[in-house]
Amino acid sequence: MQKMPTKVKIYSILLFAGALGFLIYLLFAARHLSWAHIIFFGFLVWLAESLGIDLPKVGAVSVSFAILFAVILLFDPPTAILVSLFTTVVWRDIKERSSIYKWFVNGSIAVLEAGIASLVYQYSGGFSLLARNGLTYSDFPSILIPLALCAATYFLINTSLVAIAISFLENIPIVNVWLFDMKWLIPNYFALAPLGIIFAQIYVIAGAPGIILIVMPLLVAREAFKVYMRLRDAYADMVKSLVTAIEAKDAYTRGHSERVAKYSEMIARQLKIPEEKIELLKYAALLHDVGKIGVAKRILCKPSQLTMDEYRKVQEHPDLGVSIVKDVEFLKDVIPAIQHHHEQFNGTGYGGGLEGDSIPLVARIVAVADAFDAMTSVRPYRDAMTQLEAAREMRVCIGTQFDVDIVDSLVDALDMEEKLRPQFIEEKSTSMEEGQLTID
Numbered sequence: 001m002q003k004m005p006t007k008v009k010i011y012s013i014l015l016f017a018g019a020l021g022f023l024i025y026l027l028f029a030a031r032h033l034s035w036a037h038i039i040f041f042g043f044l045v046w047l048a049e050s051l052g053i054d055l056p057k058v059g060a061v062s063v064s065f066a067i068l069f070a071v072i073l074l075f076d077p078p079t080a081i082l083v084s085l086f087t088t089v090v091w092r093d094i095k096e097r098s099s100i101y102k103w104f105v106n107g108s109i110a111v112l113e114a115g116i117a118s119l120v121y122q123y124s125g126g127f128s129l130l131a132r133n134g135l136t137y138s139d140f141p142s143i144l145i146p147l148a149l150c151a152a153t154y155f156l157i158n159t160s161l162v163a164i165a166i167s168f169l170e171n172i173p174i175v176n177v178w179l180f181d182m183k184w185l186i187p188n189y190f191a192l193a194p195l196g197i198i199f200a201q202i203y204v205i206a207g208a209p210g211i212i213l214i215v216m217p218l219l220v221a222r223e224a225f226k227v228y229m230r231l232r233d234a235y236a237d238m239v240k241s242l243v244t245a246i247e248a249k250d251a252y253t254r255g256h257s258e259r260v261a262k263y264s265e266m267i268a269r270q271l272k273i274p275e276e277k278i279e280l281l282k283y284a285a286l287l288h289d290v291g292k293i294g295v296a297k298r299i300l301c302k303p304s305q306l307t308m309d310e311y312r313k314v315q316e317h318p319d320l321g322v323s324i325v326k327d328v329e330f331l332k333d334v335i336p337a338i339q340h341h342h343e344q345f346n347g348t349g350y351g352g353g354l355e356g357d358s359i360p361l362v363a364r365i366v367a368v369a370d371a372f373d374a375m376t377s378v379r380p381y382r383d384a385m386t387q388l389e390a391a392r393e394m395r396v397c398i399g400t401q402f403d404v405d406i407v408d409s410l411v412d413a414l415d416m417e418e419k420l421r422p423q424f425i426e427e428k429s430t431s432m433e434e435g436q437l438t439i440d
C-alpha cells in the first residue's frame with residue numbers, strides 16, 4: 001500500500017477535527033430533527049449520485065447538489081448536515097468500498113460544505129422555506145442575496161477542500177488543481193442552484209409525491225445526456241482507429257501521435273488555452289499525420305535519404321489528411337492543424353506557405369510538439385536526442401522554424417528553464433562579443 005504523505009495526514013486530521021466540532025455544536029443547537037426528512041432526502045441525494053454520469057475528466061454529472069441545496073433552503077443547518085453526511089459517508093462510500101482515509105475526508109467535507117453553506121444562508125437573511133410556506137413575490141429580490149451567497153459558499157468550500165486534498169496527494173499546486181479540475185464546474189453549480197429552489201418550492205406545495213413527479217423528466221434528460229456521452233466515446237474510438245492506421249505504416253512512429261498530443265496539451269496549459277479548446281487540440285495532435293495513410297510505406301520507412309520526388313510525395317500528406325477528415329462533421333475544427341503543421345515561422349514550410357501569426361495557433365503548437373517528439377525518438381538513421389538537447393536545438397530555430405512563445409511554453413512545461421539558463425548566458429555573451437567586433 002502506498003505510504004501517505006505527512007501533510008495529507010495532518011490535513012485529514014484538521015479537517016476531521018473541524019467537522020467534528022462543527023457537528024457537535026450544531027447537534028446541540030438543533031431544536032428538533034425530523035429523521036423522516038433526513039432519510040427521504042438522503043435517499044434522493046444517494047439516488048441522484050448513483051445515477052450520475054461519469055465525465056471524461058474528473059467527477060460525474062448529477063443533480064445531487066440541487067437536492068442538497070433544496071434541503072438547505074427547506075430545513076435548518078443540522079438537517080442539511082445530516083443529509084449530506086448520510087449520503088456521502090453511509091451510502092456512497094460503502095458502495096464504493098472507500099479506504100478509511102477517504103471515508104473520513106469525504107465525511108468531513110460533507111459536514112463543512114453543507115453546514116457552512118446553510119449557516120451563511122440563514123445569517124445573510126435566508127429563512128426556512130418549509131416554515132414560511134415557500135417563496136412569494138414579496139420575497140424577491142431580497143432573497144436572491146442569501147441564495148447566491150449560499151450556493152457560492154457551498155461551491156467554494158467543496159471545490160477548495162477537494163483541491164487541497166488532491167494537491168497534497170499528487171504534489172501539484174492547489175491553484176492549478178482548482179483551475180484545471182474544478183473551475184469548469186461553476187456553470188454546473190449555477191444551473192443546479194435554481195433547480196434546487198424549484199425542488200424546495202414543490203416540496204412545500206406538494207410534498208414527497210411532488211418531488212417524485214419532477215424527478216421523471218430529469219431521468220429523460222439523463223438518458224439524452226448519456227446518448228451524447230456515448231457519441232463522444234464513439235468519436236474518441238474513431239480517432240484511435242485512425243491513429244492505429246497511421247502508425248501501422250511505420251513502426252518507428254509508434255506512440256508518436258499520443259506523445260505529440262501529450263506535448264501539445266502541456267504547451268496549451270502553459271499558454272492558458274481554455275479547456276474545451278485543449279480537447280480539440282488533442283484530437284488535432286493525434287490526427288496531424290493522418291494524411292500519411294495515403295503515402296507509400298516504402299517512402300515513409302526508407303532508411304536512406306529521400307529523392308526529390310519522394311520528398312514531394314511526403315509533402316502531400318497535409319493535403320491528403322484534410323481530404324480524409326473534411327467530410328467528418330466533428331473533425332472540421334482539426335483541419336487547420338492537419339493542413340498547416342509543417343509551416344515554418346519564416347514562411348519556408350509547406351502546407352499553405354503561411355508565416356508568423358498567420359499560421360493557425362493549433363498548427364504552431366502541433367509543429368513544436370511534433371518536432372520535439374521526432375528529435376527525442378529513435379529513427380532508422382539516427383539515435384534519439386535527450387529532451388535537453390532537443391530543447392536547445394529548438395531554441396536555435398526560434399523565429400525561423402518555430403514560434404518563440406510556444407517553444408518557451410514547452411520548455412517551461414518540461415521544467416527545463418533552469419537547465420537551459422547557462423546556455424542563454426553563453427549565447428548572450430557571444431552575441432555581445434560579436435556586436436562589439438562589428439562596431440570596432
Ligand SMILES: [Fe+2]
Nearest residue numbers: 288289341342
Ligand atoms: Fe506531418
